Amino acid sequence: MNKRRVVIGVLGTELDRRGKRANRMKKWRPTVGLCMQEDMPVDRLELLHQPTDINLVSAVQQDIQQVSPKTTVNTHAIAINDPWDFEEVYAAFLDFATHYPFDTGHEEYLVHITTGTHVAQICWFLLTEARYLPASLLQTSPAKRQGDEPVSPAGTCSTIDLDLSRYTKLTSRFQHEQQESVSFLKSGIETRNADFNRTIDQIERVALRSSAPVLLTGPTGAGKSFLARRIYQLRQARHLVKGQFVAVNCATLRGDNAMSALFGHVKGAFTGALQARSGLLREADGGVLFLDEIAELGLDEQAMLLKAIEEKTFFPFGSDKEVHSDFQLIAGTHRNMHEWVAQGHFREDLFARINMWTFRLPGLAERREDIAPNIRYELERYARDHQAQIRFDKEALTRYQNFACSAGAQWRGNFRELGSSIARMATLAEQGRITESLVDEEIARLQANWNPSAHSAPPLPVDISQLDVFDQRQLETVIEVCRRSATLSQAGRELFAVSRQKKANPNDADRLRKYLARFGLNWDDVK
Known part of the structure; x- marks a missing residue:
């Protein structure tokens, strides 16, 4: 299926105005000329312009209709007070890109950078490089005269690249965009643990630059599933994936059910297979497949998964016909994978394939400086989910935070356990107030769970x-x-x-x- 070609650009207030009356059709004008390319027909033109240039816009529309009747021209009036101001132009173009309904499955996009100021050209480049615009850059230019032949008003076109080494003024803008992406991965939580922040910073860069497998390790409840979905959402916002996010906990897959769930099956493949099933790998085509607790997969499923990752094809259970699926894999596990491989529980070749980008997420007990901001986050999430205003009394918050950050707080369930703890207190809060007495009850509940009376502590190995x-x-x-x-x-x-x-x-x-x-x-x- 041929995709529709869509060009995005700005009106050239000088070059697109060249020529008067019928004479203008003999002049090269960038916006009109790009719609005259015989080997590159334009299905739709998205033309940005200043509100004051409405007459020029109308004239250009009419001329494009004359030279390329099949081209649809959509106009977008965007007010820019100073077209030489980097921040203003970048913000205006970013707002357009953020709200534009891109359809990369059916359309290909080109950004026409010939028109507009140098600032506009640079901003188009930045947004395209950062994948806010899922497009290629296009430059048009007048055709060279050969002998006495008249110059073609269509001109020529080519894809281009820009050298931005001297435009250091936008460095801070890049940093701001990266900080926003990192904050998104952390759900806006102002985490303070230096090691964790460095890890998230690396994950942000990998998520936007690579589609290779990502392996998230760490204890249960450390946030692997949550982070995997945020990685997908970040990539989706930058038009790097067009498929869906598909997740499964591999610890729940056993026997025929494992093969069927992952790779699908044909009708009659096994007892009870009354209908065909597509499988999770096919559902994730074009998107992200998250296999939580991947270390629990059986060796047969591991072999088929390796083939699916490397060749993007596999056989559904009971079928002799291969199917195709191109997905990015994010895997999670609480196991020590090197030990798991050495013990023969996990294929060494599959581990080598998914070990391209491995990030360990520390447990809550290893990030005690992040407990306070996560308490606020969990309380806000509870209030948002339950449409209720919940708050700690000042003394109650101090007492709970001191306990939560103490060496005696084990947090075996990590952030999941912290969330449950906050939810319990919020549920029991009268008139939306978490009091000291509620905190004391919750502390006692946690301590009883961590240190059940039936199990006495072993003797110390020293007198x-x-x-x-x-x-x-x-x-x-x-x-x-x-x-x-x-x-x-x-x-x-x-x-x-x-x-x-x-x-x-x-x-x-x-x-x-x-x-x-x-x-x-x-x-x-x-x-």
């Missing part, structure tokens, strides 16, 4: 009765954090969460190792 009370309490806290941490580094990051920010190269594991050695302990003793 603390021989230590000062100060050292006793400190060591007890350190050992408690170590026992619920997966690694020495993770425990160190939590214990030194504040002081590590002041160090250029913090070595949390080494600091913790030396502290334990003071009491004749090592990591294995504590665990």
Whole structure:
């Protein structure tokens, strides 16, 4: 199917005005000339212009109708007070691009940059490069005279590139756009954890520049599913994907159901297959497929998935006819994938294929400085979802935040558990007020969940009765954090969460190792 060709450009107040009466049809005029290209017919022209140029717009429309009757011309009056002001022109073009109903599945877009000021040309380039405009750049120019032959009013056209190295004034604008994208990935939460912020910054750049597989690792509840959907929405807003977001938790797929759910099946492929099924991979064609807990897939499904990623084709269950699907894969897992591969649970070749971009999302206990802004976010989300005004009493908020950020708060369920905690208090709040008593009840509920009375803590591997009370309490806290941490580094990051920010190269594991050695302990003793 041939796509419709759509050209976007601005009216040339000088070049498009050339010639008078019938003589104007002998002159090269960029906007009219681009509609006269025999090898590049234009189906639709989106023409931006100043409101004061309505007479010129009408004349250009009539001339295009004469030379190219099949070209539809849509005009857009956009007021720009100073066409040499970068910020004003960029903002006006960005507003147009943001609200324009692009249909990349049925139309191809070209941005005509010959007309307008140099500022307009640069802004068109910036918006196209950033994919706010899913288009190519087009430049037209007058044809060269050959001998005594008259110059063609159609001129010539070609795709172009621009050197923006000297236009450093817009650097801040680029940074602003990137910050907006990063904020979108974080749902506007002002996170403070430096490692997490660096990770999100990298994910933003990868999301807009690469369609290679992305692997998100980290504990359950760290936000992998949420972030995967935000990556898709960011790419969709920049016209980098036109398909849908399809998600599945691989831990729920077993046996024939796994094959059928992922790759589809033909009628009668197995007992109970009364109708054909397209499968999730085909549903994700042109979009993003999110496979959460990908490490739980069976080895047979892993082999077929590898083929689908590399060749973009696969066989539905029970079929001898290949189908095609071109999707971007985002995968999530809480497993240590290197260990999982070494134990034979996951194919090494598939891991190598999806390990192009791997990002680890830390758990809530590793980002205690981000707990306060996430409390605000969860409370606002509850209020928005339930159309209710909910707030903490000042003393109640202080008490809850102090507890949530303390070493005793384990947050095994991470951000999902924090959200549930806020939702419980908001649900029980009378007249929209979360009081200290509600906070105390919730703290007791969380502590009971984390430390059930049926399980007593194992004895400490050192006789603390021989230590000062100060050292006793400190060591007890350190050992408690170590026992619920997966690694020495993770425990160190939590214990030194504040002081590590002041160090250029913090070595949390080494600091913790030396502290334990003071009491004749090592990591294995504590665990």
